[in-house]
Amino acid sequence: MILTGLSFWTRLRLIDRSNIVIWDEAHFGKFGSHYIEHEYYTDVHPPLGKLLVAFSGWLANFDGAFKFESGAEYPEGMDYRTMRIFSASWGAMMVPLAYLTARKADYSILASILGATMVLCDTAYLTISRFVLLDSMLLFFTCLTCYSLFGFHHQQDHSFSLAWWSWLSLIGVSLGCVLSVKWVGLFAVGLVGIYTLQDLWDKLADMEMSRKTYVSHWSARALCLIILPIIIYLVCFKIHFDLLYKSGTGDDDMSPLFQAHLEGNAFGESALELAFGSNITIRTLAPEQSLLHSHHHTYPEGSEQHQVTGYYFQDENNHWLIRLPRNDDINYKNFDITHNSRDYDDLGVRYINDGDIIRLNHMATSRNLHSHSFASPNSNNKQHFLEVSAYGDDERGDVKDNWKIEVVKHLDSYSGSRIHTMATHFRLRHVELGCLLAVTQKRLPVWGYYQMEIGCASNAEDINDLRTVWMAETNQHEKLSSPPQNTYKYHFFRDFWYLNKLMWRSNNALIPDPDKEDILSSTPTQWPMVGVGLRMCRWDDDTIKFFLLGNPMVWWTSFISVITFTILHITYIVREKRQIHDKEQARWNQSFSIGKSLLLGWFLHYIPFYIMGRVMYLHHYFPALYFSILLVPFLLDHFTAQSNGRQRFLIFGILMILVISNFIYFSPFSYGMDGPIDAYSGRSWMKWWNLTKKY
Structure with a gap:
């Protein structure tokens, strides 16, 4: 409860300090306004996140008239604060989810608190959650997928019980939602898919399990992990098409048959x-x-x-x-x-x-x-x-x-x-x-x-x-x-397939322009060690400035944990081959499946960006970061298993103090910097952070 309260306080504090459209609010706020005005548009992302943005606009009594031009001031009387609070709430819920996930993974209380504190005190997570963006929703559903996967793992000895079905269904719901916000959710699908295939392979070796029971396991997973996410994905597009029944900016991207059924589109008059x-x-x-x-x-x-x-x-x-x-x-x-x-x-x-x-x-x-x-x-x-x-x-x-x-x-x-x-x-x-x-x-x-x-x-x-x-x-x-009205009929599955192909082509077309300098884009090699930051608005003295940068103590220790886990696993493989069996080896074998899932989650959400040709930004690393953060307390639990309570408290306490002190020091990046940016030059620990350079 304390962690949850702190999470909401940090996310909501001074959330309306800047009254201008910040960064990608220009895109996603505008898409929300299209839903409210029912004007058709197209985008490279599935609709769920933008539908939720529109819902936040409805809660704020937004009429859709403001079009979220980049850097524009919000008009007087527009309740953009409520829209930002709605987005921030998804980010705030990441912290209790991190704690609950750690507990489901059998972390100690200290390790669970450390993992949640690192999520709480990461300035990148804080900053990205405070604006009308999709990332807080994407991260929430990614965290929910991890939590439900570990919850289901705990029910392996209670197959087909109510709790077993509930956790399995929650995995399916979270997969459907994360995939319906952004296609990055496919990496979460890959994580669950690999876990499921290995689980079913292990069950195949269970000689006491009947063929009927084994087939039932396959059927249950097909129902909850394939059919249920597909239904959620389809329903999101059905709502998308039903809400956007008027002619709008995205007409030309769709097939003429689709355009013909939109109100105000001239194709229907042919x-x-x-x-x-x-x-x-x-x-x-x-x-x-x-x-x-x-x-x-x-x-x-x-x-x-x-x-x-x-x-x-x-x-x-x-x-x-x-x-x-x-x-x-x-x-x-x-x-x-x-x-x-x-x-x-x-x-x-x-x-x-x-x-x-x-x-x-x-x-x-x-x-x-x-x-x-x-x-x-x-x-x-x-x-x-x-x-x-x-x-x-x-x-x-x-x-x-x-x-x-x-x-x-x-x-x-x-x-x-x-x-x-x-x-x-x-x-x-x-x-x-x-x-x-x-x-x-x-x-x-x-x-x-x-x-x-x-x-x-x-x-x-x-x-x-x-x-x-x-x-x-x-x-x-x-x-x-x-022709008579409704001659050109709307066909959901045809238009659904057409739009998804269009999204695929549009995503692939987002490639860097070699003739233009893009000071916002970055490469995967720059992400894990906080090698780059991102300016989210104008950088003049009169603008309240926000800088998207991770907490160095969180990011550095997280990446080190990935390397450490990999080396440690190789070491324990060698020990086992040499027939070394002790408490340390047994403890590792017992908890390895949890660490392996976290490492695989980081790998699947990070490494594919090395083979992508599209333009990339710092926030693409955020889902991978979550898995590496949870590896830190996992390893500390393992290394301090033989330590007494005072030693463990000291080790965990030192790391938490470093994380919190870094958070306080870099918090102006998240809450807004006013005046000349040179006043914050001392916080530019690395010259390539691009904090004070003039353009």
Whole structure:
């Protein structure tokens, strides 16, 4: 209770001292406002943490109007204090969880207090918890996963009891939540997965366990550790989609079918079926999702005709008019243009069907989509991609302007031959050359404004090759009206999968820019030994400044404990091989599974960052730090097992005094520094901390 009280006091103290948007409050506060205003947005993280931010805004009677611009002052009357208190409460609960986890791991009282005190007094944990961010929630659910795992470990002799099921279910809930805040939660999933597989492997060797019981163990874990987290993850996205039903800043990132069901989005006004005379925009299904585009600029070589490119943004140069094909008596290989569909309605509208041959006329330049035997600019090889250009006009042109529509699939329930806007995926085959219109996934040089290259694929016959698959994104026709409401239906699992792929691509795209100096980013080698700090706001004299930096005594001893545990384990392996059996060896063997889980938790949450290409920041180390902190009292318990009470109290007391004194000394970094930063230069123990350097 004392530790919990101190935790809340340290986290909430002076929490509203700075009334400006600090660091990533600019992102996550803004996402919370989108939920309150129901405006659709996209982000690289799953929704749970941002839903909780929105909930804190609701508690604070926030109307969503303030958009959390970086460094902006909170408007008068906005209760940002309540939102910060909500976030800080998650961070405050880490301290009692650390104590309870240590007790579940059979730590001594002194060791449990030390572990909780180190979490309490870490200035990095304190600072990150005091703002409207996701990290305090991520850390809480990571701690809850560790606590529930050790709690379940204690129930191994009471399989299928109520307590056993409760702890196993709590692991599943915590995994579902930590994964739904950030994908870093996958490392916690890995920790639990490894523990579970080893546990089931050990049970396989139990000759007294029946096959039915063993299968039941597998079934219970599948239910609680796989199905339950998946359900929580899915429910978070369902709430996300249900709350964001209005058009917003993230529309363009989603599929046109999804956008069409959003209130205020113009895609829902597109005519359902394509017809000759339709004004359409066409988007590729390839990951780039470029729109078919042309402009007045020409290729510098090859045909020297107008360029045809892929362009991501909405633009008047993306519009194409579907016209009748060039009707000629030439035999187009296996295609007969005279068999074009004659599907008319009462208004004289002639609809486009699967297999129809069309001509696409670029509306801004009056040129026709065209291909010929020149190689595309980036391939220089006719066997791969031929050049696609815009050529001629409504009167002037030839049969190389003709393209055949080949339906790949319908996303809606329609099974006929007509082409539906947004719902029909199709390919465009050049009638004369037999190649397929495709995005080459290469960018044009400066003369093409670095837009995506469009070519005609000579050897692309794979129907699943998304480079050659297109859809009509918008469709306007003077004789066709907008479809009835809810024509373009929302499909949860389709949009869920689409959004998760988008998040994956966006995460992978967060790579360092070599042309820009990023004073906030860091590398994994800088983290464990407090080799770097992070400025969280402006650094001028008039701003209250916050510096994200760990307590050196906490971080240094934690990293040393990782190294010590590894060396110690190797030592005990050698001792056991040499048949040395004493109380020290027995004590190590008995408690090793706890230490191993903590080391594995640190390893899984830290080492993968060495192979990631994305930009990284100091806070990425915080989940790993928690596991290494708990290793410190674990090792002290082991080393002092033979010491008397006074010696143990002295050893633990000295370390706690060092941790607390470091915390007090560096606390201005967390509670805010006012005035010139040079006044705090004495606290810059290492020159690479970047505390006082001017930029």
